[in-house]
Amino acid sequence: MADTNLAKRSERPAEPVQQQRETVVPPVDVYENGDELLLVADVPGASHDGIDVQLEKGQLTILARRSDEAPKTPVSTEYRPRDYFRAFSVPQGIDASKIDAQLTAGVLRLHLPKSESLKPRRIEVKQG
Amino acid sequence: MWSRFSDFENTFALMDELRRRLDRVWEDVDPSWQGPTADPRSLSAAVFPRVNLFDTGSNLVLKADVPGLSEKDVQVTLDGGGISISGERKVIAPEGYSAHRQERSPVKFSRSLTLPCTVNPEQTTATVKDGVLTITLTKSAEAQPRQITVRAQ
Numbered sequence A: 001m002a003d004t005n006l007a008k009r010s011e012r013p014a015e016p017v018q019q020q021r022e023t024v025v026p027p028v029d030v031y032e033n034g035d036e037l038l039l040v041a042d043v044p045g046a047s048h049d050g051i052d053v054q055l056e057k058g059q060l061t062i063l064a065r066r067s068d069e070a071p072k073t074p075v076s077t078e079y080r081p082r083d084y085f086r087a088f089s090v091p092q093g094i095d096a097s098k099i100d101a102q103l104t105a106g107v108l109r110l111h112l113p114k115s116e117s118l119k120p121r122r123i124e125v126k127q128g
Numbered sequence B: 001m002w003s004r005f006s007d008f009e010n011t012f013a014l015m016d017e018l019r020r021r022l023d024r025v026w027e028d029v030d031p032s033w034q035g036p037t038a039d040p041r042s043l044s045a046a047v048f049p050r051v052n053l054f055d056t057g058s059n060l061v062l063k064a065d066v067p068g069l070s071e072k073d074v075q076v077t078l079d080g081g082g083i084s085i086s087g088e089r090k091v092i093a094p095e096g097y098s099a100h101r102q103e104r105s106p107v108k109f110s111r112s113l114t115l116p117c118t119v120n121p122e123q124t125t126a127t128v129k130d131g132v133l134t135i136t137l138t139k140s141a142e143a144q145p146r147q148i149t150v151r152a153q
Helices: B002-029
Strands: A028-032 A036-042 A046-056 A059-066 A074-076 A083-089 A100-104 A107-113 B051-055 B059-065 B074-079 B082-089 B098-102 B107-114 B119-129 B132-139
Touching: A028 A083, A036 A059, A036 A083, A046 A083, A046 A100, A046 A107, A059 A107, B051 B107, B074 B119, B074 B132, B082 B132
Parallel strands: none
Antiparallel strands: A028 A036, A028 B098, A036 A107, A046 A059, A059 A083, A074 B051, A100 A107, B051 B059, B059 B132, B074 B082, B082 B107, B119 B132
């Protein structure tokens, strides 16, 4: 039992975290078809204004701020409302200007359309 | 035979210890977080939805994160001194897509909670906004806070 204090062990993120408020990692589903990547994230409590999606150098970051208010006088608490943050590496060839984000009932859907170079292509075999 | 039983017990002791430590992880990050006030035994990862209960004086307010659910997917029942929340959250993979990662899980849930005081069922409202369920319960007349006037003698 050399080092039992697991909680005190320091763990640094790869890059300094920009936002001030503490965040949690939301669960995310990632789907793909021939035309696009589709990300689905659970971000309950976040509204449209609180969503910040950025694509930079192949890094997709999703920040969703909670905007719901709760009374200040808790009787019992099982969770703590927090903002959400998640980063993904995405392949080159995603058109950042065509990213489409929809938020319904606390579920964020991000459509990342592939550019032509990333789309599957059928290669014609010519007879030699 | 006895030693085996003690191994068995040790395993559970270890699991208890792990759970105690996990409950305290947040205290190192943020000392203001005192951990969940509810009994941690009743709070496994499978508990859905997590519920926070507030007392605003004349009302009890109950909040729960129910991402992806709309008002018609949640049933709220008042029964005596308790409240139950039930429903089903489906996660349907979109047609024609292949899945790389699936972290969101479907869940069929039913939770019952005991309320700290009696409420007026007629004045209960429940709303779902941005995937957050809010139930406002008005305390019954006898549970309402009452100001007692102090008189001079």
